[in-house]
Amino acid sequence: MADYNPQEIEAKWQKRWAEARVFETEADPSKPKYYTLEMLPYPSGTMHMGHMRNYAIGDVVARVKRMRGFNVLHPMGWDAFGLPAENAAIKNNTHPRVWTNNNIAEFQRTLRRFGFSYDWRREISTCEPEYYRWNQWFFLRMLEKGLAYRKKSRVNWCPKCCTVLANEQVVNGGHCWRHEDTLVEARDLEQWFLKTTAYADQLVDDLKELEGTWPERVITMQRNWIGRSQGARVKFAVADLRAVPSIEIFTTRIDTIYGATAIILAPTHPLVAKLLEGAPARAESETYLAQMKQSSVKTEDLATAEKVGFFTGRHATNPFNKEKIPIWVGNFVLMEYGTGAIMAVPAHDQRDFEFCRKYGLPVRVVIQPTMGEPLVEDNMTAAFDQHEHGKLVNSGPFDGLAPDEAIVKMTAHAEKKGFGKGEVVYRLRDWGISRQRYWGTPIPVIYCPEHGLQPVPDKDLPVLLPANPIFLVGEQAAAPVDVQTGMAASPLATPEFVNTTCPKCGGPARRETDTMDTFVDSSWYFYRYCDPHNSKAPFDPATVAYWFPIDQYIGGITHAILHLLYSRFWCKVMRDLGLVKHNEPIARLFTQGMVQKGGVAMSKSKGNVVGAIDMAEKYGVDTGRLYTLFAAPPEKDLEWSEESIEGSWRFLNRVFRLVDKHATAIRGAKNWNFDAKNMSDKERDLVRVTYQTMTRVTQDFEKRWHFNSAIAQIMELTNEIYLAEPLENGVRPEIRKEVLQILTLLLAPMTPHIAEEMWEMLGNDDGLWNAPWPVLADQQLELAKDDQVEIPVQVNGKVRTTLKVPAGVTEAEVVAKAKADPAVARHIEGKRIIKVIYVPNKLLNLVVK
């Protein structure tokens, strides 16, 4: 008799696995492959059960696939570059590398303690030159193809991070994604960009390949983010100013152009200044303009901000009807989208409606609804903006057309006359990757006074980070300031780093001091896992061709846009470089729910974490893994309960005791040969419920990912076995062994340590890791069948009794038996049976009147 001692068991089996190199894999085209991974963590602080849930789910998948005969690649690594390392280093007066590597050591210790089945030989850390040199290599390839470029642009600047943010990193109407209380400022800087827009169409179109295997909401979020819309550019001639011949607007609703009553420009539109030159109320207008420009960035919630604008004093001519309409400037028009100018059609666009009503601009209906009351301009309280149910009016030769038809004809008309053309626009912007921070990949570019921008030659890669950066000291950015820009100088701007020679002429030159956004690191890391130690190339294409695409990727919904969009982009670039053959890197995506405590996600800053190591010490890791899988379905948020976890702990003890009790007696028993003859009823029942559980658990694992109900099934099986105790009365040792072995195998993917221990206790010396997932042979399938079924009997849809009948019973027999049952008889007495519904082996419903 032994007690369940998780600490001892867990250490024992982890050692055995390591010795037997159980989780080490090589590409082997003779075997079916399965590549599964969890998103790589950013090593910061200590790991809590929120992290562990993610890895527990991934480990179940990896272990089940391994048991089912797949060659499984299941790696782990570290997203090691990033701002927190730098900030912590400044605060603690240490080096980011030291801080990062300490965290990595801690994370690794925790993951190893949990016994996850990683091939640790493939571990990567993105802050190592062996890794980031390939970021630089890819950057140079993109530079060659014109996919990386530098331009002066208005950028999002976070005053706390002291760096530029990508559009994707600006959240909540203009706040920094890392500092949600900090408003992002606009600054003009020379920046490096990757041309994600070059792949905008593919990024949208290929989402179709992911339908059904990616969560719908992720697909939708990406589609919205890219924001492709078909529309038209139309040129409006400026009527009263020679300096500005025309203004181009963008619209998706050219069919409403006869209803345009104004042109509205974004405050930052380059033509605004020219329009105002010599205009009657110029001084006043410029005051308005200055106000708008200032508030446009600082406004808390742009969407609900009051619409304001002013008349420029100029007019434009509508090319369709030659009407002269006023040119305005409005704060709600975005310079970044379309052409930065719109036509205002107040009758059919809610925003235009609000603006025009406020400033007394006329409203003209050009689409009348096909059903209901016709619109009357003076009575309208909102724009009529649904174009499915309308037809054109007041639109000259286009009257009577349906809007969709009108869009086609009017676009063609504009193209023919040369004042417009159809155009597709995107919300997606190119990816700004420049960061003025230290702890990232240096951008491998040199500036020569003679030869300008020069890429660092491949042979000189990696461009190493300088060992000693210029660091900001203190709370705020007391950074060295660049005299020219007035901005914080890059931490890389040390003489040893910056001063170099031109690759072309050998003369003195300066290095680029920006580093890359860390999302570059995570955009392709999963390729590196396939071939992590390659020093000649980012990876061997043949090896990647074997493993890719990723069969199952698991991570948080927080990465639905950024990481996953960049990864898809990177894949397409690599494909066009001839490195890979597939269009999409990730075949299946699963987004797991958060672990919460007190209704909020577990996090260090909220102070509600349950430490992973604490958990391991108190209950052992198998209990922790089991609980996170059992307490909620994997896609849902899980509320941590210190009380509930006791249930998982008790269950493992219960199973362990059961195996321990019988181990001695059955250890030597040979495996049962499924001979159904001479079985006692007790044996039959036990075997049946075991095989039925096996089938259901397999389905829950493979088809539905219902780990929680899989565990519930296993608990039920355990309860059944307990109810059959004492087993030694009437259950032969080989059948006891069969039942307990299957119970053990079913638990193995979730609680691998205790399962290995029990497997050994049951007399198996070769390690459960060698055992295949149990699959029912024909004789076993036969034994899994019910010979009796319970049929609920309804009268008028209400259950009155349940009949126990032999399986395969005929309808007539069931009906006869039902009628004879007093509980049923009472309800049909004196009534006529008008209908009998019988679902074989399932249910009987008697409809009476």
Added chain:
RNA sequence: GCGGGAGUGGCGGAACUGGCAGACGCGCAAGACUUAGGAUCUUGUGGCCGAAAGGCCGUGCAGGUUCAAUUCCUGUCUCCCGCACCA
């Protein structure tokens, strides 16, 4: 505003393709074993009426389809998440 998702006992959740609502676990209650139990085992546990047998109600709300609805349809409310003046 647009898009996505969710509403089931005291709690976490289950119910596969329309077929016994509440599996499994937590909590709670009773019993057994015990010097003892915060260990273990067994039993009970949606609400209302009833001594019981049994009956009625019940999956956010209101309707509908069906022999039969947590599941399908229509309307509606609430909550969560994402995007948000994208023309």
